[in-house]
Amino acid sequence: LDKAQRLVTGKMTALHSSRSITVAIEGNIGSGKTTFLDHFAKTKGIEVIQEPVDMWRNVRGHNTLALMYSDPKRWSFAFQSYVQLTMLDIHTRKQKSLIRMMERSIYSAKYCFVENMHESGNMTDAEYVVLTEWFNWILANQKVQIDLIVYLKTSPEVCQQRIQQRCREEEKAIPLDYLQALHNTHEDWLTHKKFPTPAPVLVLDGDHKLSDMYSVFEENRHKILLGQN
Ligand code: DCP
Structure with a gap:
């Protein structure tokens, strides 16, 4: 039996394999990515890297996330520039386990957030092209590989309820x-393929109530851990 398959069926605890895989979990703010990652973090042999929100909140004492929300026109560029750096750092960290799961990726930072900030007028053309040049250089020169994207598709209304419940100070408004x-x-990006998807996309319905989300995760465990959509 292939090592990854034994891990899926729970019969394996050793972490050495010739082929390790990286799964990126994507979806809107409040779509349930953290719940997904916390769930799979309980499986031996899966390494989970949470998004570095805490780093964005404290860049040598500066809360860049709060600055971005308080004055997006002034701070979107600085914030996304730092997000891009932290995502690159995560993508290029040495993988310690057979399966790595990470929250978001350098791709959603660019294709979802930066695109939106530019389109909505919160990022100037010049700022946008500078970030795009950096992004293109990174893709051409660094290994930012993903084997599967799990897309938690959650309606904006449900996301809003969850954001309100968790009460992160910066996100209040x-x-x-x-x-x-x-x-x-x-x-x-993920459904209409307006931008390239770096890996196959597995779409999960994120609108279920929390207790039912665990069944959705389990029904898809096999595919996810084998990196298939
Ligand atoms: N954010 C941003 N630009 C990015 C990535 C994130 O502006 N490139 C912001 C949006 C949120 C915060 O950072 O205010 C964290 O967003 P995520 O959606 O990545 O993480 P959540 O914790 O909201 O995810 P979930 O609720 O799905 O667990």
Whole structure:
């Protein structure tokens, strides 16, 4: 039996294999990515890397996430520039386990958030092309490989309820319009393929209540751990 398959069926604890895979979990703000990652983090042999929100909140004492929300026109570029760096750092870290799961990727930062900030007028053309040049250079020169994208497709209304429940200080004033715009950029990229998808996409319905989400994850465990959509 292939090592990855033994891991899926729970019969394996050793972490050495010739082929390791990276799964990126994507979806709107509040779509349930953290719940997904916390669930799979319980499986031996899966290494989970949460998104570095805490780093964005404290760049040598500066909360760039809060700055971005308080004055997007002024701070979107600085914020996304730092997001891109932290995502590159994660993508290029040495993988320690057979399966790596990461929250978001350098791709959604660019194709969903940066695109939206540019389109909505919060990022100037010059700022946008500078970030795009960096992004293109990174893709051409660094290994930012993903084997599977799990797309948690959750309606903006459900995302808004969850954001309100969790009460992250910086996100208090996020309007439904913003979640709708981000939903559209995720759809444009992952469903309509407006931009290249670096891996096959597995779409999961994220609208179920929390207790039912675990069944959705389990029903798809096999595919996810084998990196298939
Ligand atoms: N963010 C951003 N630009 C990015 C990535 C994230 O502006 N390139 C912002 C949006 C959120 C915060 O960072 O305010 C965290 O967003 P995520 O959707 O990545 O993470 P969540 O914790 O909201 O995910 P979930 O609720 O699905 O677990």
